[in-house]
Each structure stands twice: as C-alpha cells, then as structure tokens.
Amino acid sequence: MMIQITCTSPNEIELIAMANALSTPGKYNFVKLEQCSNKAESVDYLFEMLSPAMFFLLEKGIKLLLVTLGSNGVFICCREHVNFMKDPKRCKVTPFSTQLLEKLEGCSLSSMPVNLSREGSSRTCVFHLPATSASVVSLTGAGDCLVGGFLSSLCGGLDIMQSVAVGIAVAKASVESEANIPANFSAASIADEARRTLLSARQIWCQ
Numbered sequence: 360m361m362i363q364i365t366c367t368s369p370n371e372i373e374l375i376a377m378a379n380a381l382s383t384p385g386k387y388n389f390v391k392l393e394q395c396s397n398k399a400e401s402v403d404y405l406f407e408m409l410s411p412a413m414f415f416l417l418e419k420g421i422k423l424l425l426v427t428l429g430s431n432g433v434f435i436c437c438r439e440h441v442n443f444m445k446d447p448k449r450c451k452v453t454p455f456s457t458q459l460l461e462k463l464e465g466c467s468l469s470s471m472p473v474n475l476s477r478e479g480s481s482r483t484c485v486f487h488l489p490a491t492s493a494s495v496v497s498l499t500g501a502g503d504c505l506v507g508g509f510l511s512s513l514c515g516g517l518d519i520m521q522s523v524a525v526g527i528a529v530a531k532a533s534v535e536s537e538a539n540i541p542a543n544f545s546a547a548s549i550a551d552e553a554r555r556t557l558l559s560a561r562q563i564w565c566q
Contacts, residue, residue, distance in 0.1 A: 365421070365422045365423060366421070366422065366424075366425070367416075367421055367423075367424060367425070368424075368425040368426075368427060368502075368505070368506050368509075369424075369426060369427070370426070370427045370428070370429070370502070371389050371405070371408075371409060371426065371428065372389065374389075374409060374412050374413065374416075374424075374426055375387050375388060375389045375409075375412055377412075377416060378411075378412035378415050378416055381415070381419055382415065387411060387412040387415070389408050389409065389412075390408065401431055402428075402431055402432075402487055402489075402563075403563075405428055405431060405434075406434065406485065406487075406563055406564070409426060409434070410485070410564070413426060413434065413436045413485070414483055417436065417437070417438060422437060422438065423435070423436075423437050423519065424436040424437065425509070425523060427502060427505060428490075429490075430490055430493075431489070431490065432487060432488050432489040432490040432527060432556070433487070433488045433490075433505075433523055433526075433527060434485055434486070434487055435485065435486040435487075435488065435519070435520070435523060436483070436484070436485045436486075437483070437484055438481065438482070438483060438484070450514065450515060450516035451514050451515060452515055452516050453515055455515070455544075455546050456511070456512060456514075456515025456516055457515075458547070458550065459515070459521075459525060459546055459549065459553070460515075460516055460517060462546075462547070462550035462551070462554065463517065463521050463524075463525075463550055463553060463554060463557070466521065466524075466553075466554055466557040466558065482565055482566055483564065483565070483566060484562065484564065484565040485562070485563050485564035485565070486520070486560055486561065486562050486563065487560065487561055487563050488520070488523055488524055488527060488556050488557070488559075488560045489556060489559050489560070490527050490530070490531065490556070491527075491528075491531060491552055491555055491556060493531045493534050493535055494535050495534045495535065496534065496535055496536060496537055497534065497536070497537065497539070498534055499539050500533050500538075500539030500540050501530045501533045501534050502530070503533075503539075503540070504526075504530045504532070504533035504540060505526040505527060505529060505530035506526065507526070507529065508522075508525045508526035508527075508528065508529030508530065508549075509522045509523055509525065509526035512525040512526065520557065520560065521553065521557065524552075524553035524554075524556040524557045524560070525549060525550075525553045527552070527553070527556050528548075528549045528550075528552035528553045528556065529544065529549060531552055532544060532548075532549065532552075
C-alpha cells in the first residue's frame, strides 16, 4: 500500500511511471531535453516537467522523494514537516561515518531558509543537489551506489541532506571505476565531494 512507503528514489522515467500507475494512464509525461545551454536551465526544465508527478506522489503518502537526475544531480522533495535531522539513538556509527560526520559538520539544512521540523505544515519543499563533474568509465551501478551511500550514511548518523550528498559522491566514484562498485572508498574524498555538493545545493520550491 502506498501509505506504507516512506521513501523512494526513482529516476525521471520511473517517477512518471509511478505517478501514472496511481493515476489516469498517460496523465503525466516526461520529454527529455536533448540540448540545453547550461546546467541551471536544465535543472529548471527538469523541475517544470517533473514537479506535477513529484507533488502527486507526496499527496499519495510518500514522505521523502529522491529523484535521481543523472549528471544533473538529485531532487529532494518532501513535506515541510518531514524531520531531516539525525536521531542518535537509532544510528549505527562506524569509523567511516564518523569521518564523514566530522568533515561535513556544519553542512546541512540549517543553512536553508525553511523550517522542516515545523509540525502540521502543508508546504511542499524541493531542493536540488547537483552532481559534480566526473570522468565517466561506466554508468553501471551508479544508481545502486547512490542509494547505498545515502542509506548507509543515514544509518551512520548523517542527516538526510548530508546523506544524499554522500550518495552522489559515492555514485561519482562508481562511474569513474571499471568495477560496478569500487572495492574501496576513501572517506576523505567522499566527504570532500559531498561538501562541494552541499555548498551548491539550493531550495527551488517551498509552497
């Protein structure tokens, strides 16, 4: 049942398919933009095309929607009252996550001009986290690495924004490796990439 799903991470095509499966077939559509003069215009276009489906899925009960956009990064879409803060009691801190926490301290939603912990608010918020440039060897496994990096970071004590940024950094390491999943990850390099992403994150909608 949809009400039991709290988080999902579709790409653009999967997002539209999910929305159409719960609505009138063909109601939502996505036309891929073949050319765009710059990244900012591309992100704005993607938001315009995808936001109806994103908002519809939130109405259906999904609490946190991570829409993966390939080289354009990730949209984080949620209701304003979703708690983005870490819960120490439920964390399983590891040496790796400890290094990430130390290096990403201060890089979180606290710098965003919105109170996501305000209970009862019905405002919908969308944030964009960009992907940093990569020397692509293979795209296979990138999506799995992004989700794996996000979930492991969240369980390790990082907040949701930080965890998505780590997921993006892990995905970059994946596409730059011949292996689908790199044998080793450097906490320092992952944290540096995640910090760059967080410093470039922006809120693009909150109404």
